[in-house]
Amino acid sequence: MTSTAPTRHTVVPTEAPALLLDGITKTYRSKAGAVEALRGVTYHFVRGSFTAVMGASGSGKSTLLQCAAGLDQPTTGHVMLGGTSLHGLTEVALTKLRREQMGFVFQAYNLLPSLTVYDNVALPLRLTGRKPRREDVHRVLDQVGLEGKAKRRPAELSGGQQQRVAIARALITQPAVFFADEPTGALDSSTSRQVLSLLREATDRAGQTVVMVTHDPVAAAYAERVLFLSDGLVAGSLDHGNPAQIAAAMSDLER
Amino acid sequence: MFFLSRQTVHRNRSLYAGSFVALALGVFLLGLAATATAATVAYHGPAADTVVVKLPNADPPTTARVVLSGEDASGLQVVLSMVGVISGFITIFVIASTFAFAVASRRREVGLLRLIGATPRQIKRMVLGEALVVALAASITGAILAQLATPLVLAKASYSELAPVKLEPANPWVPLAIAVTAGLVVAMLGARSAARRAGRIGAVDALREAALEPPRIGPVRVVFGVLVLAGSIVLLALIRPGTGEAIFPLAMFTPMLLVVALTLLAPLVVPLIGRLWAIPLVAWTSVSGRLARSNVVAAPRRSASLAAPILGISAIAGSMVLTLSFAADASTATIRETVLAPIVVTAADDSPDLRERILSTPGVAVADGAIPLSLIRTDRDTADLEDAEGIDPAITTRTRTITPLTGDLGKLTGKTVAISKEVAGFGNYHVGDKIAVTFADRTSDQLEVVAIVKDALDVNPSLFVPTELARQHAPAATPTRWFILPAEGVDAAALTKTLDERLAGTGADAVPAEEWEQAQSEGMRKANQLGLILLLGPAALYSAIAIANILLMGSLQRRHEFVTARLLGATPAQIRRMVLWESSLVGAVALSLGTAITLTVGLLIRHAMTVGLTDVPITVPWVTLLSIGTICLLLAIGAALLPTAVILRHTRPSAALQS
Ligand SMILES: Nc1ncnc2c1ncn2[C@@H]1O[C@H](COP(=O)(O)OP(=O)(O)O)[C@@H](O)[C@H]1O
Ligand SMILES: [Mg+2]
Numbered sequence: 004m005t006s007t008a009p010t011r012h013t014v015v016p017t018e019a020p021a022l023l024l025d026g027i028t029k030t031y032r033s034k035a036g037a038v039e040a041l042r043g044v045t046y047h048f049v050r051g052s053f054t055a056v057m058g059a060s061g062s063g064k065s066t067l068l069q070c071a072a073g074l075d076q077p078t079t080g081h082v083m084l085g086g087t088s089l090h091g092l093t094e095v096a097l098t099k100l101r102r103e104q105m106g107f108v109f110q111a112y113n114l115l116p117s118l119t120v121y122d123n124v125a126l127p128l129r130l131t132g133r134k135p136r137r138e139d140v141h142r143v144l145d146q147v148g149l150e151g152k153a154k155r156r157p158a159e160l161s162g163g164q165q166q167r168v169a170i171a172r173a174l175i176t177q178p179a180v181f182f183a184d185e186p187t188g189a190l191d192s193s194t195s196r197q198v199l200s201l202l203r204e205a206t207d208r209a210g211q212t213v214v215m216v217t218h219d220p221v222a223a224a225y226a227e228r229v230l231f232l233s234d235g236l237v238a239g240s241l242d243h244g245n246p247a248q249i250a251a252a253m254s255d256l257e258r
Numbered sequence: 259m260f261f262l263s264r265q266t267v268h269r270n271r272s273l274y275a276g277s278f279v280a281l282a283l284g285v286f287l288l289g290l291a292a293t294a295t296a297a298t299v300a301y302h303g304p305a306a307d308t309v310v311v312k313l314p315n316a317d318p319p320t321t322a323r324v325v326l327s328g329e330d331a332s333g334l335q336v337v338l339s340m341v342g343v344i345s346g347f348i349t350i351f352v353i354a355s356t357f358a359f360a361v362a363s364r365r366r367e368v369g370l371l372r373l374i375g376a377t378p379r380q381i382k383r384m385v386l387g388e389a390l391v392v393a394l395a396a397s398i399t400g401a402i403l404a405q406l407a408t409p410l411v412l413a414k415a416s417y418s419e420l421a422p423v424k425l426e427p428a429n430p431w432v433p434l435a436i437a438v439t440a441g442l443v444v445a446m447l448g449a450r451s452a453a454r455r456a457g458r459i460g461a462v463d464a465l466r467e468a469a470l471e472p473p474r475i476g477p478v479r480v481v482f483g484v485l486v487l488a489g490s491i492v493l494l495a496l497i498r499p500g501t502g503e504a505i506f507p508l509a510m511f512t513p514m515l516l517v518v519a520l521t522l523l524a525p526l527v528v529p530l531i532g533r534l535w536a537i538p539l540v541a542w543t544s545v546s547g548r549l550a551r552s553n554v555v556a557a558p559r560r561s562a563s564l565a566a567p568i569l570g571i572s573a574i575a576g577s578m579v580l581t582l583s584f585a586a587d588a589s590t591a592t593i594r595e596t597v598l599a600p601i602v603v604t605a606a607d608d609s610p611d612l613r614e615r616i617l618s619t620p621g622v623a624v625a626d627g628a629i630p631l632s633l634i635r636t637d638r639d640t641a642d643l644e645d646a647e648g649i650d651p652a653i654t655t656r657t658r659t660i661t662p663l664t665g666d667l668g669k670l671t672g673k674t675v676a677i678s679k680e681v682a683g684f685g686n687y688h689v690g691d692k693i694a695v696t697f698a699d700r701t702s703d704q705l706e707v708v709a710i711v712k713d714a715l716d717v718n719p720s721l722f723v724p725t726e727l728a729r730q731h732a733p734a735a736t737p738t739r740w741f742i743l744p745a746e747g748v749d750a751a752a753l754t755k756t757l758d759e760r761l762a763g764t765g766a767d768a769v770p771a772e773e774w775e776q777a778q779s780e781g782m783r784k785a786n787q788l789g790l791i792l793l794l795g796p797a798a799l800y801s802a803i804a805i806a807n808i809l810l811m812g813s814l815q816r817r818h819e820f821v822t823a824r825l826l827g828a829t830p831a832q833i834r835r836m837v838l839w840e841s842s843l844v845g846a847v848a849l850s851l852g853t854a855i856t857l858t859v860g861l862l863i864r865h866a867m868t869v870g871l872t873d874v875p876i877t878v879p880w881v882t883l884l885s886i887g888t889i890c891l892l893l894a895i896g897a898a899l900l901p902t903a904v905i906l907r908h909t910r911p912s913a914a915l916q917s
Contacts, residue, residue, distance in 0.1 A: 074373070074462045095377050101461070102375025113370050130375045172374065
């Protein structure tokens with residue numbers, strides 16, 4: 004795995020990174036004992052980049068994403084989002100940062116089942132106290148290919164459509180960083196392609212930063228860089244890999 | 259956030275319907291108690307029967323109206339205030355646990371809102387906003403129902419033992435406003451703690467697969483729980499010999515406080531006892547018992563909410579039933595100890611030559627026929643109607659136990675009075691003090707206290723006056739009961755028979771003392787039963803609905819879980835069994851705590867009331883107590899099982915895939 008030699012310094016950031024992780028560790032404590040999910044991750048995500056995070060199940064991918072997004076506190080280390088340190092922020096400040104700067108897409112579509120598609124998408128704006136403009140909502144719905152579905156409820160949509168609603172909801176606030184955890188985990192390959200293209204577009208067109216956890220090499224190939232995680236540590240990375248190369252790197256890692 | 263509140267009502271309609279029903283019924287009960295109380299306050303007795311007593315020493319000097327026949331609505335008023343207290347308590351209790359439950363069931367939804375940018379404050383506002391809408395609708399509905407039901411209840415209450423008069427509905431606005439306000443305040447208090455808890459739900463909760471609550475319980479809750487527990491232990495310590503009449507309010511409030519303490523500590527206590535009860539369950543069943551145990555133990559807060567109404571009503575009803583039964587036992591022993599004569603003659607009101615007939619019967623040594631009368635005892639600022647008897651102490655002390663604690667009954671002649679210890683306590687009277695009284699003939703006088711005697715209120719009145727004084731002020735009164743002592747060597751049974759024959763046609767009866775004592779105790783138990791039905795009836799009905807309500811809510815919320823389990827290969831029967839064991843487990847835990855409270859309070863009360871008495875019977879109302887437990891358990895199981903069965907019948911496993 005030649006390309007996995009420390010590549011952290013190969014991409015020299017031209018400006019402040021969109022997201023910076025500095026020495027993140029995370030230990031879960033429970034009655035059953037302590038689990039070291041992350042054991043010291045330092046990495047910066049360049050503005051406008053699309054990074055895939057891969058690793059075996061239990062290697063700490065989700066934990067990394069949750070710490071990076073300020074959903075959970077790292078045990079040590081700190082996270083900077085666009086120049087703001089998340090350390091020591093109050094819950095309210097974190098929430099505001101989250102709704103203004105971050106968008107989320109998860110494997111479970113996480114839509115509110117009682118709201119229509121339109122209301123689900125408009126919800127983040129309403130939460131900030133802004134009245135959503137109709138044309139904005141319809142624009143993002145068009146963008147994800149859901150024109151004409153605004154009045155439906157999530158239960159009346161297919162899985163891929165629900166996931167696109169979730170992406171539209173993340174798009175509406177024009178966040179700086181997208182966090183996606185296995186966004187295609189529950190989708191078939193053609194709907195997966197649509198969803199991944201949408202994320203790709205976000206970086207290409209709007210210069211948004213995407214961090215996506217996945218275990219699917221095909222999905223990872225949409226990113227310009229793949230970051231490999233193993234036992235809570237960064238085990239290497241691969242730039243502009245095709246699915247076959249990524250799969251090979253993965254199986255190398257698991258060996 | 260109001261936009262969201264409106265939208266989520268539909269989704270969570272079973273939760274809202276549950277909270278609505280619980281609160282509307284609570285306000286209905288409170289409203290009814292309030293309008294009925296207003297009717298009793300508005301009632302004024304007939305003028306002919308009313309004595310106006312001057313209270314010149316009160317500050318400022320005033321007058322008091324006393325209805326001589328005792329026929330007023332004050333008995334009903336006392337009962338209504340107690341009904342109000344019990345219903346109010348149960349309502350607060352049920353509402354708080356219902357709202358807590360509603361929030362606990364929506365953990366994921368709240369987590370999701372937090373994830374996409376709702377601040378804790380916005381979440382709190384959302385929960386409070388929803389609660390306000392539900393509370394307003396429910397309180398007004400409850401008040402309207404109460405107003406509609408008031409004439410019915412007053413018609414039932416009129417001419418009853420508690421209010422032997424005709425009651426008319428009074429102006430409803432004030433009582434109903436009180437009930438609606440109480441409902442709103444109760445709901446918002448319940449919602450406030452639920453909202454605070456909702457505000458603490460984190461964004462990650464949307465991502466964690468299971469909607470499991472954190473196992474830790476808040477330190478504030480523990481501190482409050484321990485404080486309330488300490489408070490109830492203080493009250494328990496007060497239940498001891500010598501507490502006197504205050505023992506009954508204690509018997510009512512102590513269980514309430516214990517219930518609150520145990521509910522606060524429930525997230526600690528419920529899993530513990532749940533585990534204990536689950537041991538046989540897990541041994542007997544295969545997978546369903548094990549699943550039920552995990553569900554109860556792993557979600558202590560949820561289980562605590564489900565257990566709360568069962569714990570509340572079983573502890574309060576159980577304690578009152580047991581306390582009253584033990585009180586009747588103590589009375590029975592007191593009656594037995596007080597009556598020395600072996601024969602009792604009970605007379606109708608008018609049998610003028612009874613005295614002659616009894617005294618002329620051969621074999622009668624002593625006949626104690628006291629003259630019953632009512633008089634008004636006036637204190638500095640109160641005037642109370644008291645029962646009294648005109649007696650000849652030389653006779654009466656031979657047929658009944660009248661133990662002077664201080665003073666000398668021999669001095670009971672002229673303008674004097676002997677008082678029970680209870681009355682002495684009320685007025686802080688001592689031997690030699692003068693008591694101002696007003697007789698039925700509306701003359702007033704000052705009577706000197708010559709003795710304070712031991713309470714034996716089931717047989718003896720509060721005051722004894724000399725026979726002549728009684729005759730003078732109540733010339734028409736005749737004895738209604740005679741305690742008869744046979745002469746030396748005369749067989750009591752034979753004398754009873756002779757007396758009965760001689761009294762034939764007068765409406766009077768001679769019976770052995772044991773038989774009379776028996777009848778007295780039975781009468782007392784019957785009266786207790788009526789009191790229990792009045793006091794506990796509404797609260798029990800309400801609790802029954804609340805128990806069914808919260809378990810119904812619980813099962814309806816679990817549609818997704820059941821369907822997923824079906825998808826994984828669980829048969830409907832397996833799921834039903836799991837729900838059956840789960841609700842039984844929650845019921846068993848709640849009932850064990852309720853039993854512990856009942857036993858503690860009951861035994862302490864029994865000890866307090868029977869000290870100094872010998873030969874006290876033990877009557878445990880098993881049927882009533884077991885019925886309370888069984889009904890609670892059946893309701894809980896039924897209300898959990900029924901919706902489960904319906905859900906299982908109407909959904910296919912594939913529904914789990916549609917999120
Ligand atoms: N809330 C939690 N409590 C305890 N342990 C956890 C928790 N979340 C994750 N873990 C543990 O941390 C490790 C990493 O988990 P995760 O980040 O979810 O892995 P991945 O997403 O790569 O599969 C695993 O061993 C997992 O069991
Ligand atoms: Mg994961």
